[in-house]
Amino acid sequence: MNTVGKSLPKIDAIAIATGKPVYTDDLVMNNALVVKILRSPHAFAEIKTIDTIEAQELKGVECILTYLDVPKVRFTVAGQSYPEPSPYDRLILDKMVRYVGDAVAIVAAVDEQTAVKAMSLINIQYEVFEPVLNFETAQGHRSIVHPEDDIYSHFDFGMNKEMNIVTSHKVEVGDVEQELQNCHVVVEETYYTQAQAQAMMETYRAFNYLDHTGRLVIVSSTQIPFHVRRILSRALQIPISKIRVIKPRIGGGFGGKQTLVVEMYTAIVTLKTGKPAKIVYDRKETFSCTTSRHAMRLKVRLGADKEGFIRAVDIEGLSDTGAYGEHGPTTFAVVGDKTLPLYNKTKAVRFMGKVVYTNKMPGGALRGYGATQGTFALESAVNKLAEKLNIDPAEIRLKNLIQEGETYSINVNTILRSSSLYRCIEKGRKLISWDEKYPSRELANHKVRGVGMAVTMQGSGIANIDNASAEIRLQDDGYFSLLLGSTDMGTGSDTILAQMAAEVLDISVENIIVNAADTDVSPYDPGSYASSTTYVTGMAVVRAAEELKGKILRQGAKILEVSPEEVEFNGKEIRMIDGNKSISLKRLAELSFIGVGNLPLVGNGTFGSPISPPPFIAGFAEVEVDRETGKIDLIDYIAVVDCGTIINPNLAKIQVEGGIVQGIGMAMYEDVIYDDKGHMQTNSFMQYKIPSRKDIGRLQVAFEPSFEPTGPFGAKSIGEVVINTPAPAIAHAVYNAVGVRVTKLPITSEKVLMEMLNLKEKSMQLLNRKEWRGKECNK
Amino acid sequence: MEIGVIINNEEVTLQVSADEFLADTLRTYGMLGIRKGCDTTSCGLCTVWLDGKPTLSCSILSARVQGRKITTIEGVEKEAAEFAHILAAEGADQCGFCSPGFIMTVLAMKSELKNPTEEEIVHYLTGNLCRCTGYAGQLRAVKKYLGGSLL
Numbered sequence: 001m002n003t004v005g006k007s008l009p010k011i012d013a014i015a016i017a018t019g020k021p022v023y024t025d026d027l028v029m030n031n032a033l034v035v036k037i038l039r040s041p042h043a044f045a046e047i048k049t050i051d052t053i054e055a056q057e058l059k060g061v062e063c064i065l066t067y068l069d070v071p072k073v074r075f076t077v078a079g080q081s082y083p084e085p086s087p088y089d090r091l092i093l094d095k096m097v098r099y100v101g102d103a104v105a106i107v108a109a110v111d112e113q114t115a116v117k118a119m120s121l122i123n124i125q126y127e128v129f130e131p132v133l134n135f136e137t138a139q140g141h142r143s144i145v146h147p148e149d150d151i152y153s154h155f156d157f158g159m160n161k162e163m164n165i166v167t168s169h170k171v172e173v174g175d176v177e178q179e180l181q182n183c184h185v186v187v188e189e190t191y192y193t194q195a196q197a198q199a200m201m202e203t204y205r206a207f208n209y210l211d212h213t214g215r216l217v218i219v220s221s222t223q224i225p226f227h228v229r230r231i232l233s234r235a236l237q238i239p240i241s242k243i244r245v246i247k248p249r250i251g252g253g254f255g256g257k258q259t260l261v262v263e264m265y266t267a268i269v270t271l272k273t274g275k276p277a278k279i280v281y282d283r284k285e286t287f288s289c290t291t292s293r294h295a296m297r298l299k300v301r302l303g304a305d306k307e308g309f310i311r312a313v314d315i316e317g318l319s320d321t322g323a324y325g326e327h328g329p330t331t332f333a334v335v336g337d338k339t340l341p342l343y344n345k346t347k348a349v350r351f352m353g354k355v356v357y358t359n360k361m362p363g364g365a366l367r368g369y370g371a372t373q374g375t376f377a378l379e380s381a382v383n384k385l386a387e388k389l390n391i392d393p394a395e396i397r398l399k400n401l402i403q404e405g406e407t408y409s410i411n412v413n414t415i416l417r418s419s420s421l422y423r424c425i426e427k428g429r430k431l432i433s434w435d436e437k438y439p440s441r442e443l444a445n446h447k448v449r450g451v452g453m454a455v456t457m458q459g460s461g462i463a464n465i466d467n468a469s470a471e472i473r474l475q476d477d478g479y480f481s482l483l484l485g486s487t488d489m490g491t492g493s494d495t496i497l498a499q500m501a502a503e504v505l506d507i508s509v510e511n512i513i514v515n516a517a518d519t520d521v522s523p524y525d526p527g528s529y530a531s532s533t534t535y536v537t538g539m540a541v542v543r544a545a546e547e548l549k550g551k552i553l554r555q556g557a558k559i560l561e562v563s564p565e566e567v568e569f570n571g572k573e574i575r576m577i578d579g580n581k582s583i584s585l586k587r588l589a590e591l592s593f594i595g596v597g598n599l600p601l602v603g604n605g606t607f608g609s610p611i612s613p614p615p616f617i618a619g620f621a622e623v624e625v626d627r628e629t630g631k632i633d634l635i636d637y638i639a640v641v642d643c644g645t646i647i648n649p650n651l652a653k654i655q656v657e658g659g660i661v662q663g664i665g666m667a668m669y670e671d672v673i674y675d676d677k678g679h680m681q682t683n684s685f686m687q688y689k690i691p692s693r694k695d696i697g698r699l700q701v702a703f704e705p706s707f708e709p710t711g712p713f714g715a716k717s718i719g720e721v722v723i724n725t726p727a728p729a730i731a732h733a734v735y736n737a738v739g740v741r742v743t744k745l746p747i748t749s750e751k752v753l754m755e756m757l758n759l760k761e762k763s764m765q766l767l768n769r770k771e772w773r774g775k776e777c778n779k
Numbered sequence: 780m781e782i783g784v785i786i787n788n789e790e791v792t793l794q795v796s797a798d799e800f801l802a803d804t805l806r807t808y809g810m811l812g813i814r815k816g817c818d819t820t821s822c823g824l825c826t827v828w829l830d831g832k833p834t835l836s837c838s839i840l841s842a843r844v845q846g847r848k849i850t851t852i853e854g855v856e857k858e859a860a861e862f863a864h865i866l867a868a869e870g871a872d873q874c875g876f877c878s879p880g881f882i883m884t885v886l887a888m889k890s891e892l893k894n895p896t897e898e899e900i901v902h903y904l905t906g907n908l909c910r911c912t913g914y915a916g917q918l919r920a921v922k923k924y925l926g927g928s929l930l
Binding site: 012013015016023199200250251489491684685691692694 | 811816818819822859860867868871875882901904907909910912
């Protein structure tokens with residue numbers, strides 16, 4: 001292959017790296033109104049009176065909107081294909097406010113200072129209710145987060161809003177209770193994963209204006225332009241045809257921008273005033289008024305037979321979706337979907353549990369999307385099981401994991417077509433010198449090093465739902481335009497998709513212009529989320545390029561007056577295979593643009609898949625723990641990856657390194673903390689600590705490619721799977737170092753130290769008791 | 780109020796309010812390579828040079844830079860592009876939102892530190908956060924850029 005498999009730089013690299021104005025806030029027109037959101041200071045309250053008169057009268061204030069001014073139609077802000085599997089439980093502004101930071105009023109003014117001043121002049125009286133702040137007691141709490149009767153769901157996912165339950169979920173194959181009874185060894189543990197923040201560097205932002213035909217044009221830093229268009233159509237009660245969404249360069253998304261966060265506020269201001277409007281969230285709003293990863297409690301029971309085969313897997317979960325249910329049911333389902341298939345020597349598996357409303361910031365999409373939470377729980381339990389069975393943790397996995405060609409435990413009709421996970425484990429084990437280092441080594445100065453491991457899978461797109469299209473046009477100078485609706489948020493997807501097109505057409509990437517994304521222009525694509533772009537959009541691009549190549553051959557043959565079978569296309573010219581006659585691509589292109597009956601050549605491709613092929617990773621961690629202080633240093637992290645064929649090795653490697661570090665953040669540093677009134681305490685980078693370059697140890701990434709027959713050139717996804725292994729692998733390494741099993745993320749030095757002291761005290765007590773008993777006997 | 784400053788070797792007079800920060804002043808003036816990411820001086824995205832020293836423009840009042848020399852990424856276009864090509868060759872530009880501030884720090888480091896060790900490099904750059912790359916690719920690029928014994 002000429003282009004696929006090459007580490008080409010991103011096509012937008014130099015512009016974005018050197019600060020060219022290509023992001024949303026760089027493109028705003030000068031006269032746009034500045035929109036600010038007045039927010040609730042209460043976790044749960046009802047607005048009794050809201051007086052905006054004084055604020056309205058302030059010079060420079062253009063528009064103040066309250067719940068009285070917005071359509072009374074509920075919708076979801078989850079960026080999912082329609083009909084969305086998330087409850088329609090939101091209004092643009094609601095009389096009820098359900099978390100500290102929930103929107104109360106939209107203020108638009110000529111500048112930020114005026115808008116901020118105006119906010120301080122709005123008088124509100126609330127009736128304050130007792131908030132639901134603990135998700136473990138949310139079910140059946142006397143406060144009902146969503147008492148309104150106009151909540152709507154397209155699907156019956158077991159909502160019982162009077163009980164604060166969004167979803168009741170259960171998947172079971174076989175009889176788990178029975179199988180657990182038959183097992184030789186059973187381990188059980190309850191794990192907690194925290195509400196991680198996406199913390200992309202570019203905060204949420206959008207601006208919009210009315211175009212020359214009165215249509216609403218939205219420029220937004222979003223992963224989901226087509227979903228934004230559709231969601232806004234409902235939220236604003238205007239036709240989809242009246243909305244255009246343009247996505248410029250995005251400063252990171254990580255799933256956060258798979259939710260409509262800000263566009264509804266600017267859009268309604270522009271509709272009301274006719275004027276351009278912009279909003280830029282500050283970091284505090286980004287931390288505390290958007291979405292985060294769903295915090296979960298996951299109880300795992302694993303059973304194995306004497307030979308060490310895992311025969312039963314049972315996961316019971318509880319997920320905190322916060323004040324609104326966007327992505328609630330689906331992130332929860334993914335916990336089971338992306339963990340249970342791993343171990344398929346089972347006789348019974350089950351995943352069940354509930355998603356509950358609380359009066360906290362909503363959960364949403366974040367890289368990993370439930371699989372991250374599930375992987376921490378399941379892989380931690382597998383490590384515990386290995387210890388109980390006295391089997392090496394790598395060996396228990398090699399014995400039990402699904403292999404290429406085998407069927408899934410939860411769906412025996414689906415065959416795993418590509419996996420090199422066994423090779424990943426073997427390679428990772430060598431790279432970290434597992435056999436020498438497992439489980440731990442004592443160093444001088446109270447320090448001890450331990451190693452740990454975990455494996456994981458994700459998907460590639462959403463099976464039977466995602467459906468993406470691509471279009472390639474041959475332009476009149478022999479160049480190609482590739483039109484995409486997928487949303488490169490910095491990953492380099494525009495580049496790797498151009499590489500795929502270039503490979504099919506036998507041209508270089510420089511001959512392709514990529515246009516993405518603009519809902520007026522781009523072919524439909526759900527957007528870049530659910531690890532879909534390489535696999536789903538990638539196949540659409542391959543199909544579009546193949547169709548165009550066929551047209552080029554036929555058109556060339558027609559001009560050369562030979563049959564299409566007699567010609568070939570080498571990227572520059574269409575020539576007869578015997579070398580007799582040829583026509584340059586440029587000439588062919590020129591001819592297609594003039595004359596009667598000629599058509600510019602265009603290739604279209606669409607792809608949706610009945611399966612979601614999983615990429616895999618084996619992750620290995622080595623930590624150093626100080627026995628005196630509990631201080632944990634991550635020394636080495638090794639990730640061996642199966643993402644199928646690698647389209648662009650450097651970009652794939654950075655995806656892995658970036659995801660591992662985000663996973664290290666979740667494992668060791670990042671936590672969302674609320675006070676007892678529901679105020680988020682961790683709403684800046686001062687309190688919410690994402691890893692800096694000093695916090696990550698040495699990373700080593702290796703690939704063990706498999707070949708996915710349904711993917712473009714054999715490729716699978718890479719974007720999400722990368723975040724899943726650090727938490728369980730680091731927890732395992734810490735346990736192997738000092739015997740402390742941290743089951744509640746993050747794994748901080750404080751927790752480790754406290755638990756070490758606990759263990760010490762317990763063993764002292766035990767010792768004292770024995771001594772005392774000894775003395776008693778001697779009497 | 781009115782301040783006189785030198786932006787990228789050009790003397791300019793700017794109207795600023797008393798509570799205005801330099802990052803906002805510079806963006807208003809058209810230096811759109813300056814990004815803000817945190818509001819708490821934690822992220823390094825807004826890094827410019829003040830009299831040649833990397834400085835967080837989000838936390839210095841515009842009124843206090845009267846008469847001083849400010850360099851933004853727009854003022855070191857050639858040097859920035861040289862490093863950007865190396866960064867891009869590693870695939871470590873990613874979303875790019877933190878890159879201008881990061882590059883300003885890298886360029887300053889190159890002129891400030893002679894033959895730095897890996898540890899010194901990491902220490903110098905540690906105030907520049909990045910959520911995409913995991914830092915390792917950035918470090919590879921910096922080492923290639925500095926060349927010498929680091930390679």
